[in-house]
Amino acid sequence: MSPIRLSDLAFTLEAVIDDAFGQKAMWVIAETSDIKNYPDRGYCFLTLIERESGTTSGGTLAKLEACIWRRNYHTIREFESATGVAFARNIQLLLLVSVGYSPVYGLRLEILQIDPSYTLGNLERERQAVLDALVQDHPELIWLEAGQYITANQLLPRPAVMQRLALITAPGSDGWRDFRHELAQNPFRYDFVVDEYLTQVQGKGAERAICAQLERIRLSEIPYDAVVIVRGGGSQLDFGSFDTYLMGQTVAGFGIPILAGIGHERNVSIADMLCHESVKTPTKAAAFLIEHNRQFEESCLLLRDRLGLVARDALQTAREHLDAETERMRFVLHNFFRDRHTDLAEKAVTLRHLDPANVLRRGYALLLRNGHILTQAGNVQTGETLQVQLHDGIVTVKT
The missing domain is CATH 2.40.50.140 (Nucleic acid-binding proteins)
Structure with missing residues (x-):
């Protein structure tokens, strides 16, 4: 050729x-x-x-x-x-x-x-496969209820005040900066104690790095009110570490409430779905904590106002009751003293009537022996000398 x-x-x-x-x-x-x-x-x-x-x-x-x-x-x-x-x-x-x-x-x-729908569908299929595996392998940590995923972490009681925090984020990142700034500049001047567990939050190895920090927090046995995971914005692929089986298992079963603010407005990661509370950005994570504590303060202020109102009502009622009892006592005492005065007046009249001088004045006489009143005829002997007390003098008589 x-x-x-x-x-x-x-x-x-x-x-x-x-x-x-x-x-x-x-x-x-x-x-x-x-x-x-x-x-x-x-x-x-x-x-x-x-x-x-x-x-x-x-x-x-x-x-x-x-x-x-x-x-x-x-x-x-x-x-x-x-x-x-x-x-x-x-x-x-x-x-x-x-x-x-x-x-x-x-x-x-x-x-x-x-075609964007193909990519979105792939991401959703991959995410769903991870969720299905978690439900099957760890039913004690994550389960479906009325079409919603429920986890052990979601059911943890939320402290009335979230003040001591463990923060997982990348050192010097925008997410770290936004979260700390929002927390520090809160208008209510709330104090927060934040322990930082700094690590990579995206890229190869990020999921294991984040889960390792969660393990550090668990082993520390520090009584944190919440664990906060934050990172700044980025593409969906940057959030791949939050869509893995390991991340879902760790978050769903963690023993401290986890607040996620991992900086994406469009999609919801597996970590978002399974944690105690999820917000869109690090700034909103800080705002959530501030608002949570504000609600507690407002409930305390409301109870204070209600207590003051109840106390005022109780004092007013007691005062009215005391006034009524005082008036009743005054009325009772008035009647009591009036009745006693009437009794005394009647007894005084009786005593005046029974006064021997008044009796003698009415024509009666007293028979005396040596100044002692004789009341029985059998006590009188014949031939003794007695005295008769009359109204206007004493007369000596011989029986």
């Missing part, structure tokens, strides 16, 4: 590929790799691969170069906006592509669209 020029072969391949795929678009599932993104220029080069097991650890079955030109560059922004996932390597995507071949640059796929 006579040799041909390379350009002839290249042009032939171009014609064959153009005939087979030209002006056609097809949907393919592939994983991203080796991304070279140029946002300022409006284009992106990357490699699309397929692995044996569909995971990052499987062997490579296929690999093709791909690009996104300026006219379709908006699909990256639209994908990130719809999913909250950064356009990065090692993401499995559903892509609308066209096949092109250049004698100079070779075979390349042009990406026309990225």
Whole structure:
């Protein structure tokens, strides 16, 4: 066979590929790799691969170069906006592509669209698989009730005041800074005692680092009111450590209420679903603690006001009762003294009537022997001298 020029072969391949795929678009599932993104220029080069097991650890079955030109560059922004996932390597995507071949640059796929629903569905399927496994393996820690996941951590009693806190976050991070600033600047001047357990909160190894800090907190036996896990914002892939089996098991069964403020507005992680309380950002985590303590203070102030009102009512009632009893006592005493006065007056009249002087004045006389009154006739002897007491004097008589 006579040799041909390379350009002839290249042009032939171009014609064959153009005939087979030209002006056609097809949907393919592939994983991203080796991304070279140029946002300022409006284009992106990357490699699309397929692995044996569909995971990052499987062997490579296929690999093709791909690009996104300026006219379709908006699909990256639209994908990130719809999913909250950064356009990065090692993401499995559903892509609308066209096949092109250049004698100079070779075979390349042009990406026309990225389907966000496929990515969201994958994330949700992976999350659901983890939740199903947790429910099956640890029914004592997590279970379904009326379509909601209930965990042992959620059922822990919440302290009336959350003041002593264990904080898990990355050192010097925006999440750490936002949380501490909001806590320190609270308008009610509440004091918080915060012990920091600093660690990485994203990237490879983050889940084990966070769980190791939770184990440190458990072994410390310090009576924390709550454990707070915070991190700043980022893409959905940055939150992968909060969607794992290990993280779900550790959070669901932890013996201290866990408050998560891991900085994402769009999606809810497994850690969010299984912890005691979840808020969207580190700032809101601090605000939640401040508001919780404010509610306790307001309940105390309300009880104080109610106690003051009850005390005033009780004193008023007691005062009215005392006034009524005093009036009744005054009336009773008045009647008592009036009746005693009447009795005394009657007795005085009786005594006046019984006074011997008054009796003698009415014509009666007293028979005396040596100044002693005789009351019985048998005591009088014949021939003795006695005295008769009359109203106006004494007369001596002889019997």
